[in-house]
Structures are given as structure tokens and as C-alpha cells.
Amino acid sequence: MTMTLVETITVGSGGVSSIDFTNIPQEAGADLMILYSGRASNLIEKLTFNSDTANNYKYKMLKGSDTAASNNGEDAASSITFRSSTELGQTANTFGNASILISNYTSTTTKSVSIDAVSEHNGEVGTSYRNIVAGSYTTTSPITSISWNSNGGTTFEHTTASLYIIS
Amino acid sequence: MATPTYDLLESVTLATAASSVTFSSIDQGYGDLILVMSGTTAAGSTPQCQVNSDTGSNYSYVMMYGNGSAAYSSAGTSGQFNLTSSIRPTVPALTQTSFMDYTATDKHKSILTRGGTATVHTDAHAVRWASTSAIISIRVFASQDFSTGSTFNLYGVAK
Numbered sequence: 353m354t355m356t357l358v359e360t361i362t363v364g365s366g367g368v369s370s371i372d373f374t375n376i377p378q379e380a381g382a383d384l385m386i387l388y389s390g391r392a393s394n395l396i397e398k399l400t401f402n403s404d405t406a407n408n409y410k411y412k413m414l415k416g417s418d419t420a421a422s423n424n425g426e427d428a429a430s431s432i433t434f435r436s437s438t439e440l441g442q443t444a445n446t447f448g449n450a451s452i453l454i455s456n457y458t459s460t461t462t463k464s465v466s467i468d469a470v471s472e473h474n475g476e477v478g479t480s481y482r483n484i485v486a487g488s489y490t491t492t493s494p495i496t497s498i499s500w501n502s503n504g505g506t507t508f509e510h511t512t513a514s515l516y517i518i519s
Numbered sequence: 520m521a522t523p524t525y526d527l528l529e530s531v532t533l534a535t536a537a538s539s540v541t542f543s544s545i546d547q548g549y550g551d552l553i554l555v556m557s558g559t560t561a562a563g564s565t566p567q568c569q570v571n572s573d574t575g576s577n578y579s580y581v582m583m584y585g586n587g588s589a590a591y592s593s594a595g596t597s598g599q600f601n602l603t604s605s606i607r608p609t610v611p612a613l614t615q616t617s618f619m620d621y622t623a624t625d626k627h628k629s630i631l632t633r634g635g636t637a638t639v640h641t642d643a644h645a646v647r648w649a650s651t652s653a654i655i656s657i658r659v660f661a662s663q664d665f666s667t668g669s670t671f672n673l674y675g676v677a678k
Contacts (some may be wrong), residue, residue, distance in 0.1 A: 354674065355525035381532070381670075383555065409639035410610070414585030421592065423585025427638060443545065455557040456670065464557055464613035468633055468643075475525050484643050486635025488610050516675070518555075 355385070356517045363390075363511040370501040373515045376457070378494060382519035384454040386498070388469075389447045389512050392437035393505030395471045395479065399432040399452070399487075401463075401495045408491050411465075413477065415483035432487040436469035437502060437511075442479060447511070448472045457495040462488050523675040528552075531671040536561070539660035540671045545621075547653060549675030552618040556602060556634075556659060557611045558669025564661040566602040566612065570654045571626075574598050582644040599660075600646045602636030606661060611669075612636045621654040628654060 357411040361371055376384070400409070411432045412425035426433075436450035450469035457463055465487035489495070498515070501507065526549070530542050545552070556566065569578075581594040584604055606612040614634030621628060628648040635641030648654075659671060 354527040371593050372565065381530075383672075412585060412587050412637060412641040414640070414643075416583070421583060421585070421590045423587060423590040423641075425585075425587030425637075453555070453613065453615055455555070455611065460600060462610055464611045464637065466613045466615055466634060468615075484633050484635075484641050485635050486639075486641035488637035490610075507561055516657055518525070518672075 354519050358515040360512060360514040363507055365452055365509050367506040368410055369506060370499050371507060371513050372497065372499045374497045376498070377517065378458050379517055379519050381456060382517050384457045385516045385518055386452040387514050388436055388450040389438045389510055391440065391447055391508040392502030393437045394503040395437060395439055395481065397434050397436050397500050398503055399434065399500040401489050402493055403499065404491065407423055409487065409489055411487035413483055413485045415481045416492050417481050431484065432465060434467045434469050434485045435471040435483050436481055436495045438472050439479060440508065441461040442473045442484045446472055454495065457505050460490050460492045460494065462490045463495060464488050526675045528673045533665055533667050533669045536664035536667055538664050539658055541656060541658045542673050543656040545655050545657065546675055547622045550620065550678035551676040552621050553674040553676060554616040555557055555672045556614045556658065558606065559608050559611050559666045560606050560663040561608060561666060562663050563607050564606055564663035565604060566606050566614065566659060566661045567599040568602055569599045569658050571652055571656055572658065573650065577649040579647045579649065580644050582642060584640060584642040586640040595605055596637055598667050600630065600645055602632050602659065604642050605636065605639055607636055607639060609635050610638045624651050624653055626651065
């Protein structure tokens with residue numbers, strides 16, 4: 353078996369300010385995958401590694417909504433941005449989701465990130481986005497922890513995130 | 520104990536630069552295949568793919584692309600398909616490609632790939648390989664050599 357579950361986080365009552373995987377086992381040459389299903393106070397998610405909020409991230413995001421495709425990106429960002437949650441107040445029991453692949457996470461060179469995500473709200477205007485992201489973490493540090501938050505807001509109850517090592 | 524469902528079939532890490540990598544005699548005991556590529560090239564190029572050594576115009580695709588300032592989409596038919604639109608030096612391109620129901624002999628094969636390079640673009644392609652043959656080999660290639668250290672991992676996903 354080469355896809356090993358490291359940890360599943362399930363958010364309880366009251367929500368949390370961030371999803372955090374810490375003390376990630378270090379396996380040379382392996383990849384990480386995160387599968388996420390969530391509701392949060394914002395559509396936008398901010399992904400960081402190793403508690404690093406310096407401008408060590410680059411990303412390009414392509415997203416499609418009910419009416420148009422658009423894109424944006426940054427070459428010196430403090431996080432990688434994507435959209436994978438359903439906002440508070442939107443249809444009950446509806447969750448956004450994401451698949452996040454991090455290549456060769458123990459590498460001492462730039463780490464590449466690929467995200468496939470949707471913020472789901474029955475396809476409604478301004479709140480439903482299908483998005484893909486190419487990102488990178490441009491430091492020599494192996495990734496030992498992962499954190500993301502709902503753009504500073506709250507991630508709500510019943511959100512789940514599972515971290516896997518693929519080797 | 521849970522049954523393993525995601526098995527590494529073959530892993531290639533380039534010890535020297537190479538223009539192509541081929542996975543041959545692929546195990547036919549899985550439901551889907553997933554190919555993960557992470558790599559660079561000495562100069563800009565496009566990582567492309569063919570299956571079963573098929574160089575005919577049997578790959579139909581529709582794709583979407585964004586580079587931070589513009590987004591577009593296109594469709595067509597070709598003698599190969601792109602894993603992503605470009606691969607460059609320095610910042611590795613990362614691609615994940617799914618070959619759905621690859622052993623089926625009663626349908627054309629669907630292939631979904633997403634990827635990009637954080638400094639250049641992100642894109643996604645949906646591909647139809649117009650053949651009812653089971654996929655037994657996959658060749659990844661580019662006009663510029665893949666750099667030393669580039670990795671190509673092929674996984675089988677259990678049915």
C-alpha cells in the first residue's frame with residue numbers, strides 16, 4: 353500500500369480558526385495529498401506551510417463561475433489561495449471540497465502544489481466556483497506542518513480534512 | 520485491516536536528463552491509473568503523452584488555461600495530448616493525470632489531467648483516446664529534455 357492515512361481532522365461544534373496538520377512524518381521522495389470537505393465563513397482559503405507567512409509562495413488560480421472563467425495569481429504571496437468551502441448561510445448540508453497534492457514534500461528545493469477544488473452553492477451567482485491552482489513553496493525547508501484558514505474566518509462544524517502520504 | 524487501493528506501480532527519478540519516459544507492460548489488474556509528474560526542463564517545453572505507442576490523431580481534447588492575467592479554453596484533436604501546457608526551468612511543473620477504466624475494451628478511454636507551474640500558469644485538460652484497446656504503455660515526452668531529478672510516478676487504483 354502506498355497511500356497511507358496520516359490523520360483525519362473533523363471540526364466540532366463551534367468551529368475552528370484553522371485546519372492544522374503538525375509533526376508530519378518525513379518520508380523521502382514521497383508526496384502528500386489532502387482531501388477536504390468544508391463549510392466556512394469565507395469562500396477563500398489560505399494555505400501555508402511550516403507556520404511560514406513570509407512571501408514564499410507563488411500561485412496561479414483558474415476559476416469558473418456561473419457566468420465566466422477568470423484567473424489570478426501572485427509571485428510573492430504569504431499563502432496559496434484557493435476556494436473550497438461553502439459559506440455560512442448557504443444551503444444547509446452543502447459542502448465545498450478540495451484535493452491538494454504536494455510533490456516531494458521533504459525536498460530541500462521548491463515544493464510544487466496542485467489543487468483541484470470547488471466552493472459549492474448550487475451553482476448560484478457569486479458563491480459557486482470551480483477552481484484549479486498551480487502553486488509552489490519556494491524555500492529549502494521540508495514541509496513538517498500544514499495549515500489553512502478561511503481567510504482569517506471560521507471553519508465550521510462537520511468539516512473534514514484527511515492527510516495522506518503517497519509513497 | 521483495510522485493503523490497499525492505491526499502489527505504486529513504477530517510479531522513475533531521472534539520474535540524467537532525458538527527453539522521454541516510458542511505462543510499459545502496465546499491470547492490468549487495476550481500475551484506473553494515476554500518473555504524477557514533477558519536473559523541469561532546461562528551456563520552455565510542453566510535456567506530452569501518448570499511450571500504446573499510438574501516434575495517430577486519436578486524442579481529442581478540451582482544455583482551460585489561466586496565467587494570472589488571462590484565461591482561455593480550446594479544443595481539438597491531435598497525435599498526442601498535453602499533461603500541462605508548459606514546463607520550465609527552476610520551478611517544477613506538477614501534473615496529475617487519471618486514465619479512467621484503462622483496461623476496458625468496450626469503450627474509448629477518458630483521461631483527465633491538471634497541472635501547471637506556479638510562476639507561469641495552471642490548466643486542466645479532458646482527453647478522449649479514440650481506441651477500445653486496453654492501455655498497456657504510457658510514454659511521456661517533451662521537445663526539451665526533462666532535467667535530472669524530475670520524477671514520474673505511476674499508480675494503480677483498485678477497482
